[in-house]
Amino acid sequence: MTLRMTRRSALACAVALTALPTAATAEDAWPTAPLHVYVGFPAGSSPDTLTRIVTEPLAQRLGQPVVVENKPGAGGVIGVQQMLANAGDGLSFATTINGPLTTAARLMKSTGYDVATDIAPVTLIATSPLVLAVSASSDFTDLESFIAAAGTEPEFLSYGSVGQGSGAHLTAELFADAAGVSLLHIPFTSYAEVTTSIVGGEIDAGFMAPSAALPQVEAGRMRMLGITSAEPFPQAPDVPVLAGRAGLPADFRAELWNAFIAPAGTDPAIIARLNTEIGAILADPEVQQKLLAIGWQAAPGTPGELADRIAADTAMWGAVIDRVAAKP
């Protein structure tokens, strides 16, 4: 049978094609052009990889390419700024770690945006706890011995972080305050430097992403004394949670997170659609495995839950920043 197109059937096709967009609702038509997702970290970094794990299936689901735009700098703030600079087209979004939405306004003179009025939360993507790591050649075999040593005199033990005001720094200060000890902060710029310094015996400890510590732990160079999440973390299931141990409160918890955001004023229908699609992507076990391999645990939620998380963490870390600033 040969396929022949009559003049009439061609006409019918043409009518059907032109009728399609009008028949569909506005939400179904969106997106009509490629999406741009801004990331405030360089290509190949952990937040960038996380974004690409999510945007690849997102592009398939939306039927439009999703372009990841790396705009690294200022702890991720530049990525958010670049999204806002391109706001208004309904196609510019961003993923960001918690810093630019919670602590940046306190740590920088001006971020150029107000989280409450300029940002529309879409969904939380994933969370990551930090582990307390020490050198394997140190005397600290568990949390109790570490805290006991730290208590002998103020700033007896030192720890490294990835910078002033970084998650690693603030988590350590939150921990020290909860444990009733005082630790000496040594700022570095990357986990690579912190790890080297701990393994080399120059500093005593550091809070870091599990994926930064695990290779050194497996090689017998470092030990993990505890983890800041409420439950044991699947990537390092043997590491005990810090909460409730060695005098720490039972609700002690500190997590970094990564979220998908939009500029304020974005059509609520678009936000709802993205929330649904990303939620479905994060429910896929394969995606969850990929995220876990780079240290992130999928944790989707509603836009409202993300807004609450931003508010709660801004208050919690703000209090830590106040305490650090008040230190002599």
Added chain:
Amino acid sequence: MTTWEGLLYGIGFALQPAVLIYCVLGVVLGTFVGVLPGIGAMAAISLLLPITYYITPEAALIMLAGVYYGAQYGGSVASILMRLPGTPQSAVTSLDGYPLARQGRAGVALFTAMASSFAGSMIGIAVLVTLAGWLSHAATAFGAADYAAMMILGLVAASTIGSSSPAKGFAMVVLGLLLGCVGTDVNSGVQRFTFGRTELLDGINLVALAMGLFGVAEVIANVRDPDRQGVTERIGGRQLLPRRDDLKRLPGPMLRGSALGSFFGALPGTGSTLSSFLAYALERRVSRTPERFGEGAIEGVSAPESANNAAAISAFVPTLTLGIPGDPIMALMLGALVIHGVQPGPLMLEARPEMFWGLVASFGIGNLLLLVLNLPLIGIWVAMLRIPFRWLYPAILIFLCLGVYSVRGLSFDILAVAAIGLAGYLLALARFSPALLLLGFVLGPLIETNLRRALLIGRGDPMVFLDRPIAAGFVLATVGLLALSLVQVWRRRRAR
């Protein structure tokens, strides 16, 4: 697996067509991004990263590594021909490479750069294979005090290169140190000289600074003085090759440069930049005719090129043996491995020998390919100089802007390169050396951060610089070098 077994296994692995093709692709691409001013390995690797999802992790690493060391070859081309270094390392090469080109010996300078790059890489590979364990130990043994002392020595040793007068050289180093202060201070978190601009929080973009000081300044100088297009050398096979007396000068700088590069490259941080400056400074010091440096000394091309290529290879030591990336490009490559589910770390050598030995073998194969690829290209590169400036310079400026933009994707950096270029031109008019400004800019923040970090860790006790043997050694060497310079000055005064 012994070293020889590993190496043979690696060669077999890297010569598989499915792997070799990516090695070829990497080094060819590396050469071209290296030649284009401002567009560096970082940008090329970022762009290639999504492609690596679809190939094996070994092939991905071999390709990305090829871009990394291939760019070191290409980087010297624009630096020698047009004084357009894309990186601080190749800025040193321009100190003598560019005068050679202006004397009509561009072919010889390029040949020297290629041969020295090859020698540096090969020595670097030998060091990587034989001394990787020792070097990785050195990388963790170095603490903040040791880094600070080492970089102060580097600054002192290299602070007079490429400058017409010591006072002007000193002024440029200090200006570089001051520009290095811009941005967020690592130790206190205080934002310095940022004028409220978020773009300046991480400091001035290094590529914008290098491209402005050298590239844009050179373009302005040439536009203002059309007679400068003097190099219209016809290239025959004979002119490409160095003369016999040139060849005799090469083995020393190659060996010394490679040794310096291999050692400093393995230290996480700024090994390769420091090593090319130090290699140049060392050659000038050991030379019987130091006055030739800056006027077209072939050793001044050979030493830094050997050093930065050896460093590019030994930079893989901490990355592969410790899982600790020494610079952002290495971090990017490790990121590519993580995407494939390969966890880089101290155990990678045992867990995935094909990755380690395959990569090492691909270094050798890749460098051989680079030599074969680049030697015939010398004639073509030199012919580029015959392109009329009115065509060449607009093209250069476009590539330069693309390169600067590719680093962070911010238009702010393009405005910065224009402003820096103008300042660079004014400095060049007054015969100030931009290379020293760059040295101060690169080393300043590292010295400050490590010095303050060492004091912080030592609870404020300055003795940390003398208690640690490595730091004490560098402090002694610095004092010795300063004393030597003072004695030389005093002798010269007396001779008058």
